[in-house]
Amino acid sequence: MDKNRKWRNFFVADSAIIGEGVELGQNTIIEENVVIGKNTYIDCNCVIREGTIIGEDSFVGSNCIIGEYQNDFIYTRKKDNYKLSIGKNALIRSGSIIYSNSTIGDDFQTGHQVTIREESIIGNSVSVGTLSDIQGTCEIGNYVRLHSNVHIGQLSSISDYVWIFPYVVLTNDPTPPSERLIGVKVNSFAVIATGSILLPGVEIGQDALVGAGAVVTKDVSEYMVAVGNPAKEISDVRNIKNRFTGEPAYPWRYHYNKNMPWETSTYDEWYQSLKLN
Amino acid sequence: MDKNRKWRNFFVADSAIIGEGVELGQNTIIEENVVIGKNTYIDCNCVIREGTIIGEDSFVGSNCIIGEYQNDFIYTRKKDNYKLSIGKNALIRSGSIIYSNSTIGDDFQTGHQVTIREESIIGNSVSVGTLSDIQGTCEIGNYVRLHSNVHIGQLSSISDYVWIFPYVVLTNDPTPPSERLIGVKVNSFAVIATGSILLPGVEIGQDALVGAGAVVTKDVSEYMVAVGNPAKEISDVRNIKNRFTGEPAYPWRYHYNKNMPWETSTYDEWYQSLKLN
């Protein structure tokens, strides 16, 4: 970059605590009582709202709004000491909006134009793809991967190591519109393929696989494959072979380790080491 | 907030009319001949384009573009006196884009990153969810609720009190690509559940229910439930029970009143009172 480039017109409230080595882009606004960990980079045109905490070594792309107002601000113009906490080493790509009053772990990643509403509890090493929309009041475990354009309705519960592919919707209203909502529960290691719809209250078993374009109206048992509209269980996941290797493709944790905690060993070795510790 | 915080670098054209008590965020641009009603709040980094009217007591979140250029501007760089009119008490959440030359009633709400194109006629008390995309040249009645990521094709006609849930698409081209389009018509009190596709020219009857993931190729009669791909009418809505109460769930207007004009009474009492007046 030009040595002489001067970022201008950013605003940092007096009460904000900015760590060493933080860089701020042009026009960015850091509001009152924000805490930014050391070496974090906040790009141009961002708004980091009152009371937001962002951990060290993070990156926030241009045009993000972090700690977005909840409805009470809109009606009262007062912000009641809400907090958004995002762990260290986050990578929040440009155009994303994250509300106040959620808690997000370390090593969080988003794509672009993501929306995450209030009262979302999100674990460590979660990634959320471009245009995904987490409606808030939900729990998402560790090492969960949401691909692009996933919609997580309120009251959803997603365990660790779950994969959800593009255009999947987790719904919550059995007889819309109504006021008694019931969320979807997705258990560990389950995989929900592209364009599936999970109806209110269904539970997807551990290691189950929901095929592309399924409309899931009933629970899916662990290790089962469910496909179609309405979805039916048609097989055990352990019968599916990798098209290239001819080896079983599932449970995927024995065949896939990219960015997983067992990345440098195998799932079994890692799991044994956990038990020893 | 800091008493000393000074918003800077906003631009207000001399010809704009700004009501009492209006607040403008940093970097916001108010172009020529804009009219902003009293007590309205326009947050940071917004562009309010020439000739836009926004009613009193409204809130426009950060990074919105209101009165966006139509194609003729892009080709001619001249803006031909277009007008966008938005009623009072609007709540337009951050990142939304609304074109010039539409008319929107009072008590309008949007989620984030919404797009509303030109020649949209939208009634009162309508809400449009995050990422929804209204393609313009369409009519939307009063008290219509579009949830997240709904796509309303051109020439759609949506009556009062309609609910449309996430990832529903209203299409308009029977033999794509072609130049003879025909819109979808959705009658009052109908409910279109998540992920349904309504094919060009279909009409959804009053109080009908289209189930999640349906592909609707033919008209659906009033009070009927249609599900599947292609969708078939399988039941009368009045046979569906609320899962928690065991009571009939439809017509929903007898069981749901949140933010509806009959919120403080019942639908029947409200309807009778209308007739008396």
Place this chain on the structure above:
Amino acid sequence: MDKNRKWRNFFVADSAIIGEGVELGQNTIIEENVVIGKNTYIDCNCVIREGTIIGEDSFVGSNCIIGEYQNDFIYTRKKDNYKLSIGKNALIRSGSIIYSNSTIGDDFQTGHQVTIREESIIGNSVSVGTLSDIQGTCEIGNYVRLHSNVHIGQLSSISDYVWIFPYVVLTNDPTPPSERLIGVKVNSFAVIATGSILLPGVEIGQDALVGAGAVVTKDVSEYMVAVGNPAKEISDVRNIKNRFTGEPAYPWRYHYNKNMPWETSTYDEWYQSLKLN
């Protein structure tokens, strides 16, 4: 506009090359080694990143990020001389994000909030609708039309004159999650209707039509219509009549010429003239 309106606070790096007649909006940032062709208009709040080339007579709407950082920047804070090249006469609507290291031809158009990732090779006269998400490492031919909210997975290959309608997803992982991906191939003049899902590795034949809401698990032959979940070939496209005229609707190139190279003649005349030259 006000004669006296002064755009302020834009930044242009010393090394950028700005053509005659270029206009820059308020707060826009033009980084190092950018090249902007003559008469191009870059609206407010844009970031045009290092090394981006945008052709003459183009329009870039507000809040766009053009030449967006790849992951290596995020981790190293160094930008390794990446280039994004966009041809002349582009129309990139507001809120769009285009990564560095892609190549895009002339007469390119986007809707709003589009994302185009790195290593996308895009031909001339392509349009990409609002909220569409091109994941990169893919090839898109000339005169391709992607409507709103289309998701193009990595390794996709799309030939000339293809139409893809809203909420279509081109996938690439046969046994998700895995690391051996295989893209979808769509041949010339094919039409993919709203909400279809194309599974990894399928090939859609020239002039084929995939119906709305189809889940395509196998190749579709040229001229065939495939519908349903899972999709089945049910007819020859040449049997489909235009609802209004009663004439055959396909192959569409004989009945539709808007913005096509045969706009001022017929497809056959144009095709013959090509052979003569």
